[in-house]
Amino acid sequence: MQVTPVIEVKNISKSFTSTKALSKVELRIFPGEVRGLIGENGSGKSTLSAIISGNLKADEGEMFMFGKPYSPTNSFEASEMGVSIIVQEQGTVETISVAANIFAGREHQFCHMGFLNSKKLTVEAQKLLDSIGLEYIRAEMLVAGLSFEDRKLVEIARAFYRLPELFIVDETTTALPQRGRNILYGLIKKLKANGKSVLFISHDIEELVEVCDTVTILRDGKLAGSLTEDEMDPYKMKTLMVGREITDNYYRSREKTAEQSDKIVLSVEHVSSKILKDISFQLKKGEILGFAGLSDCGIHEIGKVVFGLIKPEKGKVLYGNGIEITNPKQAIEKGLGFMSKNRDRESMLIELTIKENTVIPSLPKLARYGFFITPKSEKELALKWCGRLNVKMKNIEQPCSELSGGNKQKIVLAKWLANDSEIFILDCPTRGIDIGVKEAIYKIMGNLKSQGKSIIMISEELPEVIGMSDRILVMKDGCLKKEFIFDNGTSEADIIQYMI
Amino acid sequence: MKTEVAYMKMNNFVNMSKRVLFTIGLPLIIYLALGILRPDIYFKWSTFVMLFTQSISYAVVGWSMVFGMSVGLFDFSVGSRVILAGLVGIHMALYFGVVGFILGIIVSSLVMAAFTGGAYAFFKIPSIITGFAALLIFESMATIYQKQFSVIVDDNIKVFGTSPGIYMIGLLSFISVYLIFNNTKFGYQIKAIGGNENIARSMGINGMKLKVMTYIVGCAFLAIAAMIKVGYTGTMLGVTSMQSMNQCFTPMMGVMIGLYLTSCNPIIGVFIGQFAITVVSSGLVALGIESRLQNVVVGVFLLLFIGLKTNGEKLFSKDKMHKKAIE
Structure with missing residues (x-):
C-alpha cells in the first residue's frame, strides 16, 4: 500500500525581486520520517521552510498535506493545521510570562464566562514544560528573565503543546546548549515514535547524520539531491552542497x-x-x-x-x-x-x-x-x-x-x-x-x-x-x-x- | 529540607516587602517631603482624603487608557469624549433621571469609541492623528450641544462624585479593570501585542482587532470617569481649542508611571502614579508656585521618574564592565 506523504511540495518557485530563491523544488516527507535539509547560505532552505510553515507565499507550485491541498496564509494557520516551526530568531514575547507565551493565541481554552483562569493556564504550561524535561523553567516567570537558549526551549514547548504532524527546526540547534539540544533530539525521537515527521535544517553535518533518516540538499534554490541513511556521508553531502562551477x-x-x-x-x-x-x-x-x-x-x-x-x-x-x-x-x-x-x-x-x-x-x-x-x-x-x-x-x-x-x-x-x-x-x-x-x-x-x-x-x-x-x-x-x-x-x- | 523551605519563604517575604516598599515609596516620599515643607496642610487627614478622592477620578481615566497605551496607542480625544459623554448624560437625566444619566453616558461613550477606533482601523493612520481629529469633532459637538439645556445637575447625580459613591465606583472600577487586564484573554493578548506585535501576530493574535477593542473596552471606564466628574463638579462644560487635552495629560502621565512601575501590577501602578502626580500638582499649589510653573515641575518629575527607572541599572551599577555592557 502506498503511504501518503505528510507534506508534498510540488514545483515550488519563489523569487525576491530579481533573485530566484527557489526554482521548481519538489519534496515529499513521509509519516515518521526525520528529513534533513542542507545547503549553503542562500541556497533556499529557509525560504522553503518559510513557505511550508505559512510565513511566505510561493510564486509557483502547490503543496499537499496528507494528499489534500495545503496553502496556509500565515504561521498560526499552519500551526493549527499541524505544521509548527522554530527558527533562529527570537520567537517569544519578553514582557509576558512563559505560560502566556506557550498559550498565546490559544487562551480561549482556559476561559470560563469570559474570565481567564490564569492559575490553570500556568499549571498546564508547567505540566508541559515538565513533560519535556524543562522543569527548571517556571511557567509563571517572565520570559525576559530567561536566557536566549531557554527562550528557544520555551518556543519548542509551545510547538509541542499539540504534537505537530510536521515539525520544522530551522537552524535552531546553534542557539541551544548541549542540554537543550539533547532535549530537542529527545522530542524528535518522540515525534518519530508517534508517526509524526520532522524537517531538520542545520549546517552541522555530523548532527544531521546523527538525527536524520534522509537528507535533501539544496543548491542555488534547486534540488541538488537526496541521500538515504546509507548514503549519508559528510564528504558526499559537502560535495553536493558546494558543487557549483566557479568561474575565476x-x-x-x-x-x-x-x-x-x-x-x-x-x-x-x-x-x-x-x-x-x-x-x-x-x-x-x-x-x-x-x-x-x-x-x-x-x-x-x-x-x-x-x-x-x-x-x-x-x-x-x-x-x-x-x-x-x-x-x-x-x-x-x-x-x-x-x-x-x-x-x-x-x-x-x-x-x-x-x-x-x-x-x-x-x-x-x-x-x-x-x-x-x-x-x-x-x-x-x-x-x-x-x-x-x-x-x-x-x-x-x-x-x-x-x-x-x-x-x-x-x-x-x-x-x-x-x-x-x-x-x-x-x-x-x-x-x-x-x-x-x-x-x-x-x-x-x-x-x-x-x-x-x-x-x-x-x-x-x-x-x-x-x-x-x-x-x-x-x-x-x-x-x-x-x-x-x-x-x-x-x-x-x-x-x-x-x-x- | 525544612530549613530550605523556611529560607525560601523568608526570601519571598523579603522580596515582597521590597516590592511593596518601592511601590508605595514613590508617593510616600513626595507626600512626606511636602509634609515637611507644609505640615499645616499635609499632615491633616482631610488633605489626604481630598488628594485620594481627586486621584480616583484621574485614575479611572487612566485605566481607560491603559489598554490602548499598552499596545502603543496614544489617543488624545479621551478628554473630549468624557466631556461630550457627560453632557449627554446630563441631558438624558433631565428626562429619565439617574437611569437616563447612566445610559446616556454609556451609550454615547460607546458610540464615540466605536467612531474613533473604527476610524483608526479603517484609515490605518497613526492613533495620534485619529485622536486629534476625533477631539476636534467631539469638542465642537460638545460646545454646540451644551447650549440646548441646563448643565447643572440635581443632587441625585452628585452621588457619583461624592463620598461614599465615588469610593464605591472607584473600587468597582479597580476590580473590573484589574480582572480584565489580568484575567481575560483580551488582557493577555494586550500584553503580548504590547511586548512584540510581530511575534504576537505570528502566534495567531489579531493585532488590529485587539487595538480596536482597546477603544471599546476603554470607553466603559471613560463612561465611569464622566459619571464621577459630573457628580464631583455638579456640571460639565464644553471647551474648544483643544483644551480638553488637559483632561487626558494628567491621567496619561499616571499611566506612564504605572507601566514603568515594575514592582507592582500596572493597574495598581496607574493609581499609585496618579496619586503621586496629584500630590505633586497640589503640593505646588500649596507652596504658592505659579500655575504655568507647575506644569514645568510636573513635566520634570515625569522625566526624572522614567529616566531613572529606565537607566537606573546603568546609573547605579558599581561595576564598570557591567555598566558598559548595559550601554
Whole structure:
C-alpha cells in the first residue's frame, strides 16, 4: 500500500525581486520520517521552510498535506493545521510570562464566562514544560528573565503543546546548549515514535547524520539531491552542497597585487562582545580582507564593531595612526564607510531621494562657511557618483524605495565613494542582487583596491569570499578559527571545514 | 529540607516587602517631603482624603487608557469624549433621571469609541492623528450641544462624585479593570501585542482587532470617569481649542508611571502614579508656585521618574564592565 506523504511540495518557485530563491523544488516527507535539509547560505532552505510553515507565499507550485491541498496564509494557520516551526530568531514575547507565551493565541481554552483562569493556564504550561524535561523553567516567570537558549526551549514547548504532524527546526540547534539540544533530539525521537515527521535544517553535518533518516540538499534554490541513511556521508553531502562551477574570471584579476602594501590602516585588538570572543586582526592598505562563516557566528558583528555601531565589552578598534574608533561619526571622519547586510534598514534612508542618500556623509565637506550647502554642489556630487556607478534611475530626485536591490546597493557604495572613504566595510555586498550588478560590484571593489583603498568584505557566499579576498579569516561561534592567505588552491571545502 | 523551605519563604517575604516598599515609596516620599515643607496642610487627614478622592477620578481615566497605551496607542480625544459623554448624560437625566444619566453616558461613550477606533482601523493612520481629529469633532459637538439645556445637575447625580459613591465606583472600577487586564484573554493578548506585535501576530493574535477593542473596552471606564466628574463638579462644560487635552495629560502621565512601575501590577501602578502626580500638582499649589510653573515641575518629575527607572541599572551599577555592557 502506498503511504501518503505528510507534506508534498510540488514545483515550488519563489523569487525576491530579481533573485530566484527557489526554482521548481519538489519534496515529499513521509509519516515518521526525520528529513534533513542542507545547503549553503542562500541556497533556499529557509525560504522553503518559510513557505511550508505559512510565513511566505510561493510564486509557483502547490503543496499537499496528507494528499489534500495545503496553502496556509500565515504561521498560526499552519500551526493549527499541524505544521509548527522554530527558527533562529527570537520567537517569544519578553514582557509576558512563559505560560502566556506557550498559550498565546490559544487562551480561549482556559476561559470560563469570559474570565481567564490564569492559575490553570500556568499549571498546564508547567505540566508541559515538565513533560519535556524543562522543569527548571517556571511557567509563571517572565520570559525576559530567561536566557536566549531557554527562550528557544520555551518556543519548542509551545510547538509541542499539540504534537505537530510536521515539525520544522530551522537552524535552531546553534542557539541551544548541549542540554537543550539533547532535549530537542529527545522530542524528535518522540515525534518519530508517534508517526509524526520532522524537517531538520542545520549546517552541522555530523548532527544531521546523527538525527536524520534522509537528507535533501539544496543548491542555488534547486534540488541538488537526496541521500538515504546509507548514503549519508559528510564528504558526499559537502560535495553536493558546494558543487557549483566557479568561474575565476567572474571575480577580480589576481595578477596585480602591487597596490597592496604592508602599511596597517586598521587594527582590531582583543575585541569581545556579546557574540565575539577575543577577536584580533589587522587590515593593510590596498587589501581585501574577507570574513567567512555561518550567519550567526559573529561575522556581521565584526563590521558593526569596526564602524563603532556596537561598543565592544573588551578590546578596541584602532585607526592606522593609533586613534581609537568608538562611534560611527568618528569612523566616518577617519574615512570609514559601512554597508550593512540589512541594507534597507541600516544603510539607507529608504524614503529619501537618491541625491539625499548619496550626499549625506559628505555634507560636512560640501558645507560652505561651515553650514551652507548649495543645491548645485549636492546635485553635482550625486550625479557624479551615480553616473560613475551606472545607477539605473529616472533622476537623482527619485526615492530610493523605487530602486531595485542592486541599484540600492550601488547608492550605498556611491555615498561612501563620494565621501572619499579609505576603508570600506562591506557586509554581504552582493546579497539579493542579480548577476549583472554582482559583477559590477566586484569590479568596483577591484578598482578600489587598485587605488590603494582597503576593504573588509563580510560574506556568507564562499565563492565570492574566495574570489575577491587577499586574505580570508574564518569564524565559528564568535572566534577566529583560521586564516587563509589567498592562493589558487584555496577551496570552499577547505574553508567549510573550519566554519562548521 | 525544612530549613530550605523556611529560607525560601523568608526570601519571598523579603522580596515582597521590597516590592511593596518601592511601590508605595514613590508617593510616600513626595507626600512626606511636602509634609515637611507644609505640615499645616499635609499632615491633616482631610488633605489626604481630598488628594485620594481627586486621584480616583484621574485614575479611572487612566485605566481607560491603559489598554490602548499598552499596545502603543496614544489617543488624545479621551478628554473630549468624557466631556461630550457627560453632557449627554446630563441631558438624558433631565428626562429619565439617574437611569437616563447612566445610559446616556454609556451609550454615547460607546458610540464615540466605536467612531474613533473604527476610524483608526479603517484609515490605518497613526492613533495620534485619529485622536486629534476625533477631539476636534467631539469638542465642537460638545460646545454646540451644551447650549440646548441646563448643565447643572440635581443632587441625585452628585452621588457619583461624592463620598461614599465615588469610593464605591472607584473600587468597582479597580476590580473590573484589574480582572480584565489580568484575567481575560483580551488582557493577555494586550500584553503580548504590547511586548512584540510581530511575534504576537505570528502566534495567531489579531493585532488590529485587539487595538480596536482597546477603544471599546476603554470607553466603559471613560463612561465611569464622566459619571464621577459630573457628580464631583455638579456640571460639565464644553471647551474648544483643544483644551480638553488637559483632561487626558494628567491621567496619561499616571499611566506612564504605572507601566514603568515594575514592582507592582500596572493597574495598581496607574493609581499609585496618579496619586503621586496629584500630590505633586497640589503640593505646588500649596507652596504658592505659579500655575504655568507647575506644569514645568510636573513635566520634570515625569522625566526624572522614567529616566531613572529606565537607566537606573546603568546609573547605579558599581561595576564598570557591567555598566558598559548595559550601554
